[in-house]
Amino acid sequence: MWDRNQMAARAAKELKDGTYVNLGIGIPTLVPNFIPEGVTVTLQSENGMLGMGPFPYEGDEDPDLINAGKQTITEVPNTAYFDSATSFGMIRGGKIAMAILGAMEVSENGDLANWMIPGKLVKGMGGAMDLVAGVKRVVVVMDHANKHGESKVLKECTLPLTGKGVVDRIISNMGVMDVVPGGLKIVELADGVTEAELRAATEATIVD
Amino acid sequence: MKKVYGSAKEALDGLLFDGMFIAAGGFGLCGIPELLIDALVDSGVKDLTIASNNCGVDGFGLGKLLDTKQIKKMMSSYVGENAEFMRQYLSGELELEFNPQGTLAERMRAGGHGIPGFYTKTGVGTVIAEGKEHKDFNGETFILERGIFADVSIVKAWKADESGNAIFRKTARNFNPPAAMCGKVCVMEVEEIVPVGSLDPDAIHLPGIYVHRLIKGEHEKRIEQRTVRKREA
Numbered sequence: 001m002w003d004r005n006q007m008a009a010r011a012a013k014e015l016k017d018g019t020y021v022n023l024g025i026g027i028p029t030l031v032p033n034f035i036p037e038g039v040t041v042t043l044q045s046e047n048g049m050l051g052m053g054p055f056p057y058e059g060d061e062d063p064d065l066i067n068a069g070k071q072t073i074t075e076v077p078n079t080a081y082f083d084s085a086t087s088f089g090m091i092r093g094g095k096i097a098m099a100i101l102g103a104m105e106v107s108e109n110g111d112l113a114n115w116m117i118p119g120k121l122v123k124g125m126g127g128a129m130d131l132v133a134g135v136k137r138v139v140v141v142m143d144h145a146n147k148h149g150e151s152k153v154l155k156e157c158t159l160p161l162t163g164k165g166v167v168d169r170i171i172s173n174m175g176v177m178d179v180v181p182g183g184l185k186i187v188e189l190a191d192g193v194t195e196a197e198l199r200a201a202t203e204a205t206i207v208d
Numbered sequence: 209m210k211k212v213y214g215s216a217k218e219a220l221d222g223l224l225f226d227g228m229f230i231a232a233g234g235f236g237l238c239g240i241p242e243l244l245i246d247a248l249v250d251s252g253v254k255d256l257t258i259a260s261n262n263c264g265v266d267g268f269g270l271g272k273l274l275d276t277k278q279i280k281k282m283m284s285s286y287v288g289e290n291a292e293f294m295r296q297y298l299s300g301e302l303e304l305e306f307n308p309q310g311t312l313a314e315r316m317r318a319g320g321h322g323i324p325g326f327y328t329k330t331g332v333g334t335v336i337a338e339g340k341e342h343k344d345f346n347g348e349t350f351i352l353e354r355g356i357f358a359d360v361s362i363v364k365a366w367k368a369d370e371s372g373n374a375i376f377r378k379t380a381r382n383f384n385p386p387a388a389m390c391g392k393v394c395v396m397e398v399e400e401i402v403p404v405g406s407l408d409p410d411a412i413h414l415p416g417i418y419v420h421r422l423i424k425g426e427h428e429k430r431i432e433q434r435t436v437r438k439r440e441a
Contacts, residue, residue, distance in 0.1 A: 046309065047235045048382050058436040063238065063429035064366075064380040070236040070289075071435040081378055083385040083413075084235065084261070085317035088310025092328060111333075122294055124286035125336075130310030133330040164333030 002173045002190040009034040010188075011100050011141050011171050015041050022046060022091070022131055024101035025069040027141045031100055042078065044096055046127040048087045051079035068127065088127065092134040099135040101128060103142040103167075105157045108204035110167040110179040112140060113159035125162055132163035144172035144201050151203040153177070153184070174198050183207040211372050211422045212401060216247035219395050219421040223360050224253040227280070231316055231356060232260035232270060233363035233387040237432045239380030240269045243397045243425045244362040249276055259283040259316065259356055259390075261309060261383055263293045268430055274302070283356075285309035289432070308336060311353050313386050318355035320389020320418070325354050361391025364427075365414065367400040372419030373412045374398065381413065388418045395421045 002010065008030035015021060015035060022044045023031055032054070035041065043052040045067040052067060053074035061072040090096060105113040112132055115125040132138050145151055153170060169187070170177045175198050176188040183205030189198060199206055213219035230248075234240030245264075248256075249272050256279050263282055264271035273279050274292050281303035287293045296302035307315065308330045318326055327350035331337050341352040363384040366377035374396060376384060388394045401424045 045379070047238070048379050055435045055437045057439050061431060061434055061436060062378065063431045064378040066236065066238050066379055066432070070238070070432040072431060072433065073435075075378075081376075081381055083376075083381050084309070084313035084383045085386045088313050092310055092314075092330065119298070122297060123288035124284065124306060125308050126286040127309040129308035129334065129336065130330045133328075133332065134310075161334045 001193060005030060006190070007141050007171055007173060010176065011139060012036060014098065014100070014139050014169070015039055016097065017041070019097035020044055020050065020095065022096050022099045022135065024099065024128065026102035028100040028102060029069065044087075044090070045073070046087050046091065046131070048082050048084055049079065051076045053079070088130050091127070091130050094134055094136055096131075096135045098137045098139060099131045100139045100141060101131065103140040103152070105152050105154055105159050106140055106142065106167055106170055107154050107157045108179070108183045110165045111157045112138070112162045112167050113157040114162050116160055118160065128162045132166035137168050138166050139169045139171060140167050141171045144174040151201055154203045155205065174201060180207060211416070211420065212370055213421055213423050216243040216397065216423055216425065217250065219423045220244065220247050220251065223393055223395070224248070224251050226253060227255040228253065228359045229257045230259070231358035231361045231387040231390050232258055233361070233382065233384030234269070235261050235379070235382035237265065237269050237430050239364050239376070239382050239384055240264065241362040241364040241397050242269065242427050243423065244395055245270060245272060248278070249273060252278070254278045255280040257281040257283070259312065259358060259387070261285050261312060263287060263290055265290055265432060266292050277301070281305065283307055283312065285312055306336065313383060315353055315356040316383070316386035316390040319357045320386060323355050325352050327351065328353055356390045358391040359393070361387050361389075361394040363388045363394060363396050365396055365398045367402060367407075368396065368398045368419065368422055369402050369404045369407050369416070370422075371404050372396065372416030372422055373407055374414040374416070374419060375407065375411060376413050385414045388414055393420045394418055395423075397423050397425055399427060400424065
């Protein structure tokens with residue numbers, strides 16, 4: 001099984017040189033630590049920035065410079081700032097090559113749920129609905145099961161959706177799966193996970 | 209016409225009424241109109257509908273107006289990290305219209321540009337699309353979203369000249385320009401007001417035509433998530 005860092009490292013292999021990418025909160029924020037050598041990507045932060053740098057050194061925090069998770073961050077040499085309407089214009093307009101997002105549930109036809117649990121947890125969708133609708137390729141990084149051991153990779157999502165048929169690839173702690181016609185296709189197994197174990201842990205239909 | 213006012217209270221004078229619709233700039237606590245929010249609290253105006261991406265945090269920013277129960281309805285994309293917001297919403301005290309963040313920004317921008325509605329694929333197939341007109345373009349389905357036309361906009365910029373030409377700083381720009389555009393009257397607070405002629409006209413982010421009243425003041429600029437890295441030895 002992969003841990004959070006190993007999942008982030010696997011997700012980092014999805015990044016193509018010279019592209020613009022949006023990373024969600026949670027495990028996706030670890031992805032920049034693992035960008036392969038020779039690959040340069042420009043990170044978009046949907047609150048109005050292209051070219052997001054690392055966290056500031058202690059004492060250099062700037063309250064006017066935060067990411068979409070409201071964390072203090074820094075600029076890089078090619079940074080550009082813009083307003084929220086322009087930011088989502090580039091998202092909705094398909095200018096962002098890839099989004100790597102967290103998920104509560106994913107279904108075999110690529111439905112994604114990651115913004116609320118009715119009656120229990122109300123966070124809001126933030127920019128996630130806009131991202132999954134507008135970005136060319138959507139990769140989700142998630143734990144394969146919930147804390148009760150139940151599959152989060154489902155035939156159909158039970159939670160309110162963030163987007164319908166929007167996920168291209170799932171990277172979980174058990175491996176990598178693609179959304180294809182008819183279900184999910186296993187692309188890769190995590191260290192020490194067998195195909196039989198992955199199939200047993202997955203409620204969604206797996207196609208060969 | 210003189211745009212510069214002496215205080216947030218003076219700048220809001222004659223604009224406020226119960227049940228009014230306000231558009232507010234800011235993202236989280238970044239670039240929020242702190243002084244105008246405080247003046248709204250002091251005014252006691254109530255039954256507000258506020259379009260703002262977030263509602264501050266407990267006890268700061270728009271969260272202050274939740275504590276005083278002055279807000280009837282929020283139009284927002286994110287309520288996490290605000291326990292009182294979630295409590296009032298789940299108990300039915302507060303109405304909440306969830307808007308995807310980009311849809312909210314575009315609704316403000318559209319309103320400010322005289323566009324009453326637009327089609328977007330954001331939210332298709334989700335609860336956001338329920339009850340909204342669906343229309344196909346080139347084989348893809350889109351939903352109709354409406355432009356926002358607010359009674360008053362409250363926004364924050366970094367600096368402005370006396371005619372309201374404004375410049376924002378880094379990611380504190382966020383929702384401020386679209387929020388400024390969609391109000392019948394826009395009240396802006398800044399850190400510095402400079403004489404007309406001292407800003408580079410090519411560097412103006414928001415032209416003064418959108419800004420009706422202007423105040424200067426001290427800002428706390430609270431940080432919501434202070435994250436740092438260690439200096440290498």
